[in-house]
Amino acid sequence: MTDTFPKTARNKVKRLPERGHYDIATIYPIVDAALICHVGFVLDGQPFVITTLHARQGDTILLHGAKGSRLLHHIQSGGEVCITMTLIDGIVLARSVFHHSINYRSVVLFGTGAVIADEQARLQALEAFTERLIPGRWQDARQPSALELKQTTIVAVPIASASAKLRSGPPGDEAEDYDLPVWAGVLPFHQIAGAPLADPQLRPGVEIPDYIRDFDLRG
Amino acid sequence: MTDTFPKTARNKVKRLPERGHYDIATIYPIVDAALICHVGFVLDGQPFVITTLHARQGDTILLHGAKGSRLLHHIQSGGEVCITMTLIDGIVLARSVFHHSINYRSVVLFGTGAVIADEQARLQALEAFTERLIPGRWQDARQPSALELKQTTIVAVPIASASAKLRSGPPGDEAEDYDLPVWAGVLPFHQIAGAPLADPQLRPGVEIPDYIRDFDLRG
Numbered sequence: 554m555t556d557t558f559p560k561t562a563r564n565k566v567k568r569l570p571e572r573g574h575y576d577i578a579t580i581y582p583i584v585d586a587a588l589i590c591h592v593g594f595v596l597d598g599q600p601f602v603i604t605t606l607h608a609r610q611g612d613t614i615l616l617h618g619a620k621g622s623r624l625l626h627h628i629q630s631g632g633e634v635c636i637t638m639t640l641i642d643g644i645v646l647a648r649s650v651f652h653h654s655i656n657y658r659s660v661v662l663f664g665t666g667a668v669i670a671d672e673q674a675r676l677q678a679l680e681a682f683t684e685r686l687i688p689g690r691w692q693d694a695r696q697p698s699a700l701e702l703k704q705t706t707i708v709a710v711p712i713a714s715a716s717a718k719l720r721s722g723p724p725g726d727e728a729e730d731y732d733l734p735v736w737a738g739v740l741p742f743h744q745i746a747g748a749p750l751a752d753p754q755l756r757p758g759v760e761i762p763d764y765i766r767d768f769d770l771r772g
Numbered sequence: 773m774t775d776t777f778p779k780t781a782r783n784k785v786k787r788l789p790e791r792g793h794y795d796i797a798t799i800y801p802i803v804d805a806a807l808i809c810h811v812g813f814v815l816d817g818q819p820f821v822i823t824t825l826h827a828r829q830g831d832t833i834l835l836h837g838a839k840g841s842r843l844l845h846h847i848q849s850g851g852e853v854c855i856t857m858t859l860i861d862g863i864v865l866a867r868s869v870f871h872h873s874i875n876y877r878s879v880v881l882f883g884t885g886a887v888i889a890d891e892q893a894r895l896q897a898l899e900a901f902t903e904r905l906i907p908g909r910w911q912d913a914r915q916p917s918a919l920e921l922k923q924t925t926i927v928a929v930p931i932a933s934a935s936a937k938l939r940s941g942p943p944g945d946e947a948e949d950y951d952l953p954v955w956a957g958v959l960p961f962h963q964i965a966g967a968p969l970a971d972p973q974l975r976p977g978v979e980i981p982d983y984i985r986d987f988d989l990r991g
Contacts, residue, residue, distance in 0.1 A: 563818065568838055588874070591810035591856055593821035599782065602812035602821055602856040604878050619787055637810055637821040641963075644905050646984065650898060650913045651920040653905060655807070659823050679869060686863050686872060687959065694869045694954055701870040723971040735913055736980050737971040740906065740987060744860075747960040752942040754950055761955050765865065768959060 563663055564716040574717040577612075583660045583717055584609050587638035588685075592616065594627045594634050607636070608681035610709075614662060615669075615678045617707040628666040628708045636662040636710070643741040647724035648733045654724070656739060660717045666710035678707045689764030746770050782882055783935040793936040796831075802879045802936055803828050806857035807904075811835065813846045813853050826855070827900035829928075833881060834888075834897050836926040847885040847927045855881040855929070862960040866943035867952045873943070875958060879936045885929035897926045908983030965989050 557576045558564060566573025574580065590607045593600060603624050608615045614636055618625050628634060642656035669675050676697070683691045697705070724737050749765055776795045777783060785792025793799065809826045812819060822843050827834045833855055837844050847853060861875035888894050895916070902910045916924070943956050968984055 568841060588860060589858060589876075591812075591821050591858070593810075593812035593819035593854070595814050595817065595819050598814065599852060599882075600812035600814050600819060600854040602810050602854045602880065604856060604858040604876070606874065622787055633818060635812075635819040635821045637823060639808060639810070639823040641807060643966075646906065646909065646913075648914055649916075649920070650902050650910065651916050651924075653902060653909070653913070655825070655905075657808075657823070661821065663818075683869050683872060686874075687865065690865065690872070691869065694865075694872070695867055695949060695952060697868075697870050701868070705870075723969070723973070730914060731973055732975060733914060734975060734978050736978050736984065737974055739969045739971075740984060741966040741969060742963055742989065743966055744961055744963050747862075747962055750942070750958045750960060752956040752958075754942070755956055756951060756953060759953050759955050765955065765959060770961065 558715045561714060564661065564714040566716055566718050572718045572720055574719065575715070580660050580715050580717045581609065583640065583658045584614070584638055584662070586640055590636050590638045592624055592634050592636050594624060594632055596623070596627065606682060606685070608678065608685050610678070610681060612712050614664070614710045614712060615681060615707060616710065617678065617682060617705055620704060620706050622706065625706045625708055628710065629668050631665055633663065633665050634710060641742050642721065643739045645720070645724050645739055646737055648726045648730040648735040648737045652724055652726050654720060656721050658717065658719050660715060662712050662715045664710045664713040666708045669707045669709050672702070675702060675707055679705070687765060687768055689762065693762060744770050777934045780933060783880065783933040785935055785937050791937045791939055793938065794934070798938070799879050799934050799936045800828065802859065802877045803833070803857055803881070806859055809855050809857045811843055811853050811855050813843060813851055815842070815846065825901060825904070827897065827904050829897070829900060831931050833883070833929045833931060834900060834926060835929065836897065836901060836924055839923055839925050841925065844925045844927055847929065848887050850884055852882065852884050853929060860961050861940065862958045864939070864943050864958055865956055867945045867949040867954040867956045871943055871945050873939060875939050875941070877936065877938050879934060881931050881934045883929045883932040885927045888926045888928050891921070894921060894926050898924070906984060906987055908981065912981060963989050
């Protein structure tokens with residue numbers, strides 16, 4: 554595997570190309586930091602975009618869902634997908650309306666996939682999904698039964714092409730606007746975890762584990 | 773305009789249909805709460821999903837960008853889009869791995885659109901985009917020049933079909949799992965704004981306006 558995806562018509566960042574990146578050192582950390590992805594696919598010429606959880610194993614994106622899922626069936630049939638992840642880092646407040654923007658990190662991945670059939674690989678994939686939600690959970694929760702495993706479809710999509718697009722830092726205004734008496738800067742966004750809410754049906758005496766109490770989204 | 777979108781093959785929530793909603797009273801607040809959207813479209817049979825800012829005017833989604841944008845050109849040519857917005861509300865920690873989930877609010881919108889040509893409507897659209905980022909900004913920042921207006925393409929996509937899908941509340945475990953000594957509940961997520969970062973080139977003496985200092989993302 555190369556450490557940079559070739560620029561092609563499909564993955565090339567056309568608008569503001571200076572914000573485009575093609576190296577996995579930039580792309581994969583964004584994939585891993587995003588909790589969800591938006592998967593685009595084509596059915597009868599019509600575009601669909603579905604929100605789902607993902608996990609990354611090396612150069613492959615794992616998706617999962619119930620048997621009968623339209624998206625997973627599409628992938629199983631060899632259909633192409635475009636997988637996009639976006640992290641918002643803040644609002645960019647320029648002196649001019651025109652240069653307002655957001656700071657963000659986004660990736661766009663392309664590929665076709667296949668169902669994972671091997672039972673050991675399927676269990677490893679489910680562990681990856683669970684540990685992505687909150688590290689430490691797989692060992693603590695009840696593991697999947699044979700029936701639950703049977704109800705779950707897992708697909709692997711090797712990343713055939715990809716790019717990242719990022720914006721960071723202060724606004725870029727027109728030279729003549731810097732003298733305007735308008736406040737300019739960045740309003741940063743953070744996603745944080747609030748206090749855990751115990752299930753009303755939680756068995757008495759079950760303490761909250763450290764890996765949940767100390768979980769830091771920004772970690 | 774109806775206040776509920778008809779269920780069709782295109783917008784019907786197939787998986788977990790009890791989480792599906794078709795009324796604008798559910799759908800539009802999610803559209804308005806999402807800062808960004810993921811727009812899917814088809815070019816030469818290939819799916820693309822682009823992240824962009826949006827604004828809603830009544831039953832229409834506004835998108836904007838630079839002249840020459842592939843997405844905007846596609847819409848200008850009458851091409852279909854699927855616009856998906858997703859808000860993450862928390863991680864759902866069930867006793868079993870199988871019932872882990874996230875709490876979320878998502879919408880999927882379908883339609884075709886057209887470029888807005890009328891200058892007054894274009895200015896109103898830019899005001900809507902700016903006020904969505906941070907209310908109060910349009911009157912404070914420098915308004916678009918004729919040249920900047922010329923460089924910006926704005927399209928309107930009337931919402932032809934739509935659905936929302938939501939999950940909230942505690943985990944739903946198998947009856948026999950409630951006795952397990954596993955902590956279960958929800959880890960809520962919040963997106964918050966941090967302290968504003970002034971542009972290093974900010975003109976001395978320009979105070980931060982109240983509408984930025986007091987901005988609350990959760991508002």
